Structures are given as C-alpha cells and as structure tokens.
Amino acid sequence: EAEVAQSPRYKITEKSQAVAFWCDPISGHATLYWYRQILGQGPELLVQFQDESVVDDSQLPKDRFSAERLKGVDSTLKIQPAELGDSAMYLCASSPDSEWDTQYFGPGTRLTVL
Amino acid sequence: GESVGLHLPTLSVQEGDNSIINCAYSNSASDYFIWYKQESGKGPQFIIDIRSNMDKRQGQRVTVLLNKTVKHLSLQIAATQPGDSAVYFCAENMGSGGSNYKLTFGKGTLLTVNP
Numbered sequence: 001e002a003e004v005a006q007s008p009r010y011k012i013t014e015k016s017q018a019v020a021f022w023c024d025p026i027s028g029h030a031t032l033y034w035y036r037q038i039l040g041q042g043p044e045l046l047v048q049f050q051d052e053s054v055v056d057d058s059q060l061p062k063d064r065f066s067a068e069r070l071k072g073v074d075s076t077l078k079i080q081p082a083e084l085g086d087s088a089m090y091l092c093a094s095s096p097d098s099e100w101d102t103q104y105f106g107p108g109t110r111l112t113v114l
Numbered sequence: 115g116e117s118v119g120l121h122l123p124t125l126s127v128q129e130g131d132n133s134i135i136n137c138a139y140s141n142s143a144s145d146y147f148i149w150y151k152q153e154s155g156k157g158p159q160f161i162i163d164i165r166s167n168m169d170k171r172q173g174q175r176v177t178v179l180l181n182k183t184v185k186h187l188s189l190q191i192a193a194t195q196p197g198d199s200a201v202y203f204c205a206e207n208m209g210s211g212g213s214n215y216k217l218t219f220g221k222g223t224l225l226t227v228n229p
Contacts, residue, residue, distance in 0.1 A: 045216060103160075103217060
C-alpha cells in the first residue's frame with residue numbers, strides 16, 4: 001500500500017537554528033499539504049500545494065517558515081530560525097486532486113526546540 | 115470563528131462494546147466530513163468520510179452519521195477492540211471547492227478500550 005514518506009521522524013534542535021523537513025507524497029498525488037500539530041490538538045494547515053504551486057499559505061509564518069515543491073513531487077518545509085514555540089509534530093499529507101479526495105497523512109516529524 | 119468541536123474529550127469503553135464519538139460543527143456550508151484515527155506517535159489515519167448529501171455511511175465496523183439540521187457528526191465503532199484505542203478527529207471541508215479547499219480538524223477524542 002502506497003504511503004506518504006517523511007523524514008526525519010524526530011528532530012531536536014536549539015532555538016535560532018535552522019531545521020528542514022522532507023515529504024514524499026503518494027505517487028501521482030497532485031496536492032500536498034503541510035500541517036502542524038501541537039500536542040493534544042488537531043492538525044492545522046500551514047501550506048497547500050497543487051503540483052508545484054502554492055494554493056494556500058495563509059497560515060504559514062512567512063518570517064521564519066518556507067516551503068517548496070520545486071518539481072511538483074516531493075516537498076521541503078524549512079524553519080529558520082527555530083523558536084521554542086515551534087515544538088510540535090509536522091505532518092505531511094497528499095491527495096490525488098479534487099476536493100472530494102481523501103488526504104493521506106505521513107508519520108510526521110516530531111520537532112523539539114530547546 | 116467557525117470551528118469543529120467535540121462533545122467528549124475522552125471516552126472509555128469495555129472491549130466488545132460499541133463506541134460512539136460525537137462532533138459538532140458550526141459551518142453550515144461544509145460539504146465533506148472525514149473521521150481520522152491517530153495512534154500515539156503516528157500520523158492521522160483515514161477511517162471513513164461522508165458528503166453532505168448523505169446522512170449515513172457504513173464501513174467495516176464503523177458507521178458515520180451526519181445530521182445537518184443540528185450540525186452534528188458521529189462515529190460509531192462496533193465491537194470495540196483494544197486496537198481501536200487512539201485519538202479520533204473529525205474534520206470538515208470548509209473551502210470553496212476545487213483545489214483550494216481547507217480541511218479543518220476538531221480537537222479530538224481519546225478513546226480507551228479496556229480489556
């Protein structure tokens with residue numbers, strides 16, 4: 001069964017450092033999402049890509065966060081500089097194309113900022 | 115703002131019993147709803163979905179009920195098993211359609227199944 005891949009699974013960093021997360025969606029899925037999930041809460045959308053284009057980044061803190069999906073396949077989410085409040089699970093999801101398509105999630109990257 | 119919420123933050127059931135997890139939503143324009151299961155340290159796993167033109171949908175051991183009149187969604191799990199222990203999230207499609215729709219998650223309900 002095809003799955004969304006994410007790496008690393010865990011990341012510990014010090015504040016003010018740069019971190020990057022990688023996501024490889026299910027093959028053929030045009031839409032890719034990055035979510036942030038704080039412990040005990042539901043995921044919150046950070047950015048949505050349709051192929052290589054950003055569709056929605058209204059909730060992405062653009063002063064420190066950036067995301068790219070250059071070839072419309074895998075994607076990278078970067079934080080620079082990391083702050084203590086960035087500690088969370090970062091989830092990637094993908095879906096084939098339309099609004100009726102289910103989003104399938106990867107295992108996430110657990111970020112701890114010290 | 116408009117949001118998705120849950121009536122019960124925790125639910126404890128005995129193995130073999132049926133479980134019902136509830137969710138209230140406030141956006142009457144939402145047209146697609148999904149239940150996800152999230153085990154500790156893992157990403158959310160799709161369970162079942164329902165569109166607003168339906169009021170019931172059944173899967174394997176799970177049933178989702180949608181009551182648009184009172185904006186209520188429920189997930190029923192039959193013969194609950196220890197492997198069902200997880201946090202369950204409902205999510206709603208709050209977007210305008212096409213490729214620019216936004217899935218908004220509720221806070222989650224922790225289901226604990228006692229052997």
